[in-house]
Amino acid sequence: MIIQVAWKNVWRNKTRSLIVISSVAVGVFAGVFAMAAINSSVVQRIDAAINEELSHIQVNNKEFRSSSDISDLIADFSSADSLVRSIPGVDATTGRIIIRGIASTSTKSAGVEINGIDVGKETEMFDLEKKVIAGTGTYFGADTKFNSVLIGEKLAKDLNIIRYILTTDAVARLDSMKIPSDVLAKLEPVYGERFTSDKKFNRELEKLLAPEEYKRYAILIKEAAWSYREGSKIILTFLDMDNNQTGAGFRVCGIFRTNNDMFEGLSVFVPAGELRTLTGIKEGSWHRLIARLDNTDLSDKITLQAREALPGYEVLNWKEIFPDLAMIADFMGQIYGVFMVIILAALAFGIVNTMLMAVLERTKELGMLAAIGMNRRKIFGMIMFESIFLSIIGGFAGMGIAEAVIEATQKNGINLMKYSEGMEAFGYSAHLFPTIDTGFFVTTTILIVMTGILASIYPARKALKLNPVEAIRTE
Amino acid sequence: MKVIEIKDLHKIYSSSDIKVHAVNGINLDFQEAEFAAIVGPSGSGKTTLLNMLGGLDMPTSGQILIDGTDLSTLRSSALIDFRMRNIGFVFQSYNLIPVLTAKENVEFIMSLQKWLKKDREERSFELLKAIGLADRYNSRPAKLSGGQQQRVAVARALASRPKFVLADEPTANLDSKSASTLLEIMEKLNHEEKITFIFSTHDPRVMKMAHRVITLEDGKMVSDDVRE
Numbered sequence: 001m002i003i004q005v006a007w008k009n010v011w012r013n014k015t016r017s018l019i020v021i022s023s024v025a026v027g028v029f030a031g032v033f034a035m036a037a038i039n040s041s042v043v044q045r046i047d048a049a050i051n052e053e054l055s056h057i058q059v060n061n062k063e064f065r066s067s068s069d070i071s072d073l074i075a076d077f078s079s080a081d082s083l084v085r086s087i088p089g090v091d092a093t094t095g096r097i098i099i100r101g102i103a104s105t106s107t108k109s110a111g112v113e114i115n116g117i118d119v120g121k122e123t124e125m126f127d128l129e130k131k132v133i134a135g136t137g138t139y140f141g142a143d144t145k146f147n148s149v150l151i152g153e154k155l156a157k158d159l160n161i162i163r164y165i166l167t168t169d170a171v172a173r174l175d176s177m178k179i180p181s182d183v184l185a186k187l188e189p190v191y192g193e194r195f196t197s198d199k200k201f202n203r204e205l206e207k208l209l210a211p212e213e214y215k216r217y218a219i220l221i222k223e224a225a226w227s228y229r230e231g232s233k234i235i236l237t238f239l240d241m242d243n244n245q246t247g248a249g250f251r252v253c254g255i256f257r258t259n260n261d262m263f264e265g266l267s268v269f270v271p272a273g274e275l276r277t278l279t280g281i282k283e284g285s286w287h288r289l290i291a292r293l294d295n296t297d298l299s300d301k302i303t304l305q306a307r308e309a310l311p312g313y314e315v316l317n318w319k320e321i322f323p324d325l326a327m328i329a330d331f332m333g334q335i336y337g338v339f340m341v342i343i344l345a346a347l348a349f350g351i352v353n354t355m356l357m358a359v360l361e362r363t364k365e366l367g368m369l370a371a372i373g374m375n376r377r378k379i380f381g382m383i384m385f386e387s388i389f390l391s392i393i394g395g396f397a398g399m400g401i402a403e404a405v406i407e408a409t410q411k412n413g414i415n416l417m418k419y420s421e422g423m424e425a426f427g428y429s430a431h432l433f434p435t436i437d438t439g440f441f442v443t444t445t446i447l448i449v450m451t452g453i454l455a456s457i458y459p460a461r462k463a464l465k466l467n468p469v470e471a472i473r474t475e
Numbered sequence: 476m477k478v479i480e481i482k483d484l485h486k487i488y489s490s491s492d493i494k495v496h497a498v499n500g501i502n503l504d505f506q507e508a509e510f511a512a513i514v515g516p517s518g519s520g521k522t523t524l525l526n527m528l529g530g531l532d533m534p535t536s537g538q539i540l541i542d543g544t545d546l547s548t549l550r551s552s553a554l555i556d557f558r559m560r561n562i563g564f565v566f567q568s569y570n571l572i573p574v575l576t577a578k579e580n581v582e583f584i585m586s587l588q589k590w591l592k593k594d595r596e597e598r599s600f601e602l603l604k605a606i607g608l609a610d611r612y613n614s615r616p617a618k619l620s621g622g623q624q625q626r627v628a629v630a631r632a633l634a635s636r637p638k639f640v641l642a643d644e645p646t647a648n649l650d651s652k653s654a655s656t657l658l659e660i661m662e663k664l665n666h667e668e669k670i671t672f673i674f675s676t677h678d679p680r681v682m683k684m685a686h687r688v689i690t691l692e693d694g695k696m697v698s699d700d701v702r703e
Contacts, residue, residue, distance in 0.1 A: 001582075368570040373558045
């Protein structure tokens with residue numbers, strides 16, 4: 001009966017209750033959705049780090065990371081590989097030759113990390129093949145007499161391999177994208193002109209377009225004007241095993257695009273065999289052993305096992321290689337805590353306020369209930385249930401809306417291209433696909449109920465302090 | 476059989492240097508199934524006496540024994556429970572729970588006392604029938620007239636078969652027709668249920684129908700008129 005009365009009391013003043021419920025719902029929705037968006041950014045970054053850059057565990061010669069010396073190879077790669085593969089939870093392994101060098105074209109050069117890879121195994125373990133921009137190559141697929149290299153879009157831009165030209169096709173594409181004709185007309189002076197760098201093209205667009213137009217259309221115009229001549233060549237220069245400078249021309253077999261500018265600008269990939277020929281590194285020798293696990297959550301456990309099995313080597317997992325990423329992943333819990341404290345505090349104040357008003361308005365009735373024998377526990381319970389109902393309805397509505405919006409935005413993502421430069425510089429995608437696990441909803445529900453209970457204490461105590469005789473006389 | 480014994484009851488309200496002797500040395504007994512009115516001018520101590528009889532207010536001195544239990548010996552929670560089980564209340568301004576229907580209001584105390592649903596329904600139907608509102612069982616108080624609401628309040632007070640019912644000026648807010656109907660119902664239920672009714676009133680119609688009229692003046696009992 002107490003629960004029934006409390007429920008009916010919630011709807012006694014429908015407008016007020018709906019306002020409180022709506023504000024709770026909006027607060028919870030905003031918190032959950034913001035959390036999902038932030039979470040997605042971190043999850044996507046971790047996924048990219050594991051699937052494109054690092055995998056889960058790396059084994060190096062103990063000196064290699066500090067010296068970067070070509071001769072610091074894993075002494076007995078084959079045994080180390082067998083030991084790592086024998087650990088339950090290890091899905092696949094591969095080796096990499098890693099050499100620092102310089103990549104150059106006729107006009108530009110840049111420092112790079114040259115990764116000599118086993119193409120077949122890398123394709124199984126990493127997603128980089130899927131990141132190759134259409135029309136830029138076949139990811140070591142073409143049967144060519146030349147050495148081949150896979151490079152990132154950032155490096156391609158730095159080396160002036162990618163250019164911007166507003167060709168007739170590019171303008172037609174922009175027209176089909178409903179770019180206003182007056183904007184296209186403003187671009188006419190640069191039709192057909194070749195821009196060798198991102199910066200130069202940006203500068204020109206800024207000159208030609210109004211600030212608002214630039215803000216709105218620059219990304220689309222750049223995308224359409226992006227131009228690459230398939231089969232471009234770069235020169236890679238590095239030291240061989242005898243510390244003599246060597247190098248060769250490499251045909252670009254693909255340009256990959258990730259969300260990490262640093263990775264795109266620094267890492268190039270060539271088949272290990274080509275690198276062995278040029279450096280003199282023997283067949284079966286590698287600088288790094290990389291292991292992919294069945295489950296990312298096993299990283300810490302398997303790292304310890306691998307460390308025990310390979311005492312003479314440096315064994316690191318993705319968290320140790322990118323401690324900032326691990327810290328952010330751990331920090332998510334704290335961000336969640338701060339978010340929830342803010343939301344729940346707002347929720348609590350809203351409910352305390354509403355319930356205090358309700359107690360004040362119902363002084364006479366509460367006095368009557370106490371007089372006819374409703375004990376303090378039941379009066380307290382009634383007020384508490386009213387608070388919990390308000391919190392739960394608002395909380396569930398907020399979570400429901402958040403879930404629906406997360407679901408809807410998961411299909412196409414949230415495009416933050418305006419901020420892509422800044423975000424991608426730190427390896428974060430500007431295209432977010434909000435995601436949150438079920439545990440978050442369960443925790444949030446528990447916290448909302450607890451907040452409802454806590455928020456009811458003060459108004460309920462006020463109700464308990466009423467003197468029935470005086471309360472009944474209240475008008 | 477004595478239901479209530481009042482022994483040398485005093486109630487003094489003190490504020491700074493002023494002391495008001497609201498009830499001054501009252502001795503009274505109420506028997507089972509009495510239909511008694513406490514009358515007197517405003518400030519004579521009627522409501523104070525009724526509040527003390529209902530355990531809502533404590534005497535400064537003296538004793539109230541209900542079925543032998545001294546109310547002043549009960550702790551707060553025990554007193555609330557005692558009220559729920561032994562005393563029915565009818566208030567001047569009805570004080571029904573606005574979000575509950577007439578039937579739910581009548582059943583409210585029974586559910587606090589954990590009566591079975593079937594028993595609650597039987598009893599509430601019996602009482603709603605007795606007060607002539609069986610057809611309005613599903614109406615909320617806002618849909619009932621003042622007289623009808625007060626009849627529901629009487630049914631609520633009687634629902635769990637208390638030892639006695641205290642009614643503080645029950646007809647004060649009613650028109651004469653509603654007041655007469657209410658009094659007839661109260662008298663009928665007093666007779667049928669054998670439950671003592673004690674009510675404070677200014678209303679001559681109530682005084683006329685009461686079987687016993689106790690008159691207070693300045694906190695003292697000046698007459699106790701029992702009618703045949």
